[in-house]
Amino acid sequence: MSELNWKTLRCDNSGPNCPEIATDGDMVYLRSSERPDGVAVLTAGEWDTLREKIRDGEV
Numbered sequence: 001m002s003e004l005n006w007k008t009l010r011c012d013n014s015g016p017n018c019p020e021i022a023t024d025g026d027m028v029y030l031r032s033s034e035r036p037d038g039v040a041v042l043t044a045g046e047w048d049t050l051r052e053k054i055r056d057g058e059v
């Protein structure tokens with residue numbers, strides 16, 4: 001895994017805990033800005049499914 005370029009996603013709360021995302025090839029990495037050591041690793045397909053479920057209110 002190369003050095004990841006983390007980007008903070010827009011969050012609706014005013015607190016410091018926002019999701020962060022990085023990509024490397026077809027892999028997507030997610031973490032919390034408050035807990036950057038805990039990283040979830042998803043394939044691009046899994047990331048697409050998660051985004052759809054969030055958008056549809058399932059998550």
